[in-house]
Amino acid sequence: MSDLGYTVKVLRRIGLVSVQSPLRLAKAGFHLAKWGPALPSGLNAAAARYPDQIAIIDDAGQIAYRDLVAEVNRVTAALKERGLQPSDSIALLARNHRWMVIALIAIMQLGGRVLLLNTMASRSQLTDLAVREDARLLIVDQEFLGVVADLPQESVVLGWADADAPEDVPTLSDLADGQPSSGHPKPKRHGQIVIFTSGTTGLPKGAKREEPKDLKPLLAFFGSIPYRGNSTVVLAAPLFHSWGLLNFSFGLTTVPTYVLRRRFVPEQVLRDIEQHRARVLVVVPLMMQRLLDADPEVIDAADVSSLEITATSGSALAGDLAIHFMDTFTDSIYNFYGATETGWVTIASPKDLRAAPGTAGRVPWRTTVKVLDAEGREVPAGETGVIHVRNDMPFGGYTDGNTKAFADGLMNTGDLGYFDAEGRLFVAGRDDDMIISGGENVFPRELEDALIEHESVQDVVVTGVDDAQWGQRLAAYVVLHDGHDVDEAELVEYAKTHVARFAVPKRIVFLDELPRNPTGKVMKRELPALDSV
Incomplete structure (x- = not known):
């Protein structure tokens, strides 16, 4: 298919090529021309086309697009009144709800620099990040007031506030009250979003995400994940993470109704899908497992037959989890493999996951992916090397001035993997996770995939440990299903029949739960040291 044919097909499906009021289309075009392909244009254009459609359903009720735009404009005016300028850094520590969205887009309209903070950040970690990134203002949900206690309190504003909110801390609602709801001129400096990497082994790095220069990234995304216009989207993945943010920001083009909840409760998610006839569910793999473990x-009882897309990313998706989920609910999984820095690399469809469980999927439109050896040469299908990518999602580098490594114009993902004969990519694991045991290259992923299939194992992560005889060996941290009783020796024997001998674990440590962040990645620095267990 030609690029033009591909573009028209995708635009028609997501509703950008349809019969609509010429006046509303003209207004939407005005906002796109004014702001470019950015969050302010996405929201304002959506409101111009469908002003009365419900934009957000959250724990506070629902709000239409026209009212959401008015609130964003009032908050933008309030930020300006406080003296904030384009390029000023504003930290945002919030769960999924309307005030998170309002704050995010208002800061972008200001031309500010949004620091999207992880809701699991510790008090000291958040303080260090806020100081390092020179945050002029901190917008936080009430529950996080204790986490920002070491920062200047005059710079703190509440996003979500409960009935018992302290009277001496202003809320966004308070600041917006009485402000004009009219639009704002485009700032001299373009707004910027800083997303912090997972920080599973140390202090998170700030990754600058540049707004797309045109619609090509959107077309590539929707060409692989078949959103449709005016759908209801249950967005359970956190908005502070690149996966939740990507689906929200790109999704605005389709003028959806977003269902946002401050807390992920599996039973509530299923009720939301049924009640609102949701077509799209945005999650991370850990949430998929919790949905399977629901009551x-x-x-x-839940009717989830409306679910056409379960868009997932953020951590590795085990093949058996994907199959179990689709067998239980609908054949709807679209697994996005990528990272904060890279954007997408590949996307797996339900058909791919049925045919080759565990695959990371196929290369999307206008994306180049190559697997290279240590000398930078492309390796043939079936051979493992380092995955490199180039796409239309610009990476602005890290806030410390560093950036990712490149080879021949392709970004080094830091992951090892291979293509099969059908053009599907498989990820073996992180380049720095690989260990050498008895002269063999060993990846934790192989043992993780084997142990998770044991009937007693609910969760598992594998790391490398030093070994006098083998150089390095693997150690597994395991969480058992409630009511199951299995010992270390039994799991070691099980591993011997499912993995190569050099991948058999030296130690198995049983835990009540793994220390995971909101996107499902294991915080390895928080695992107990082997010499203390």
Whole structure:
């Protein structure tokens, strides 16, 4: 298919090529011309086309697009009144709700620099990040007031506030009250979003995400994940993470109704899908597992037949999890493999996951992916090397001035993997996760995939440890299903029949739960040291 044919097909499906009021289309075009392909244009154009459509359903109720735009404009005016300028850094520590969205887009309209903070950040970690990134203002949900206690309190504003909110801390709602709801001129400096990497082994790095220069990234995304116009989207993945943010920002083009909840409750998610006839669910793999572990009566009673897309990313998706999910709910999984820095690399469809469980999928439109050896040469299908990518999602580098490594114009993902004969990519693991055991290259992923299939194992992560005889060996941290009783020796014997001998774990440590962040990645620095267990 030609690029033109591809473009028209995608635009028609997401509703950008349809019969609409010429006046509303002209207004939407005005906002796109004014702001470019950015969050302010996405929201304002959506409101111009469908002003009365519900934009957000959250724990506070629902709000239409016209009212959401008015609130964003009032908050933008309030930020300006406080003396904030384009390029000023504003930290945002919030869960999924309307005030998170309002704050995010208002800061972009100001031309500010949004620091999207992880809701699991510790008090000291958040303080260090806020100081390092020179945050002029901190917008936080009430529950996080204790986490920002070491920062200047005059710079703190509440996003989500409960009925018992302290009277001496202003809220965004307070600041917006009485401000004009009219639009704002484009700032001299373009707004910027800084997303912090997972920080699973140290202090998170700030990754600058540049707004797309045109619609090509959007077309590539929607060409692989078939959103449709005016759908209801249950957005459960956190908005502070690149996956949740990507689906929200790109999704605005389709003028959806977003269902946002401050807390992920599997049973509530299933009820939301049924009640609102949601077509799209945006999650991370850990949420998929929790949905499968939900109350069986709720699962059996829930009608989720409307679900066409379960868009997932953020951490590795085990093949058996994908199959189990689709067998239980609908054949709807679209697995996005990428990172904060890279954007997308590949996307796996339900058909791909059925045919080759565990695959990271196929290369999308206008994306180049190559697997290179240590000398930078492309390796043939079936051979493992380092995955490199180039696409239309610009990476602005890290806030410390560093950037990712490149080879021949392709970004080094830091992951090892291979293509199969059908053009599907498989990820073996992180380049720095690989260990050498008895002269063999060993990846934790192989043992993780084997152990998770044991009937007693609910969760598992594998790391490398030093070994006098082998150089390095693997150690597994395991969480068992409630009511199951299995010992270390039994799991070691199980591993011997499922993985190569050099991938058999030296130690198995049983934990009540793994220390995971909101996107499902294991915080390895928080795992107990082997010499203390």
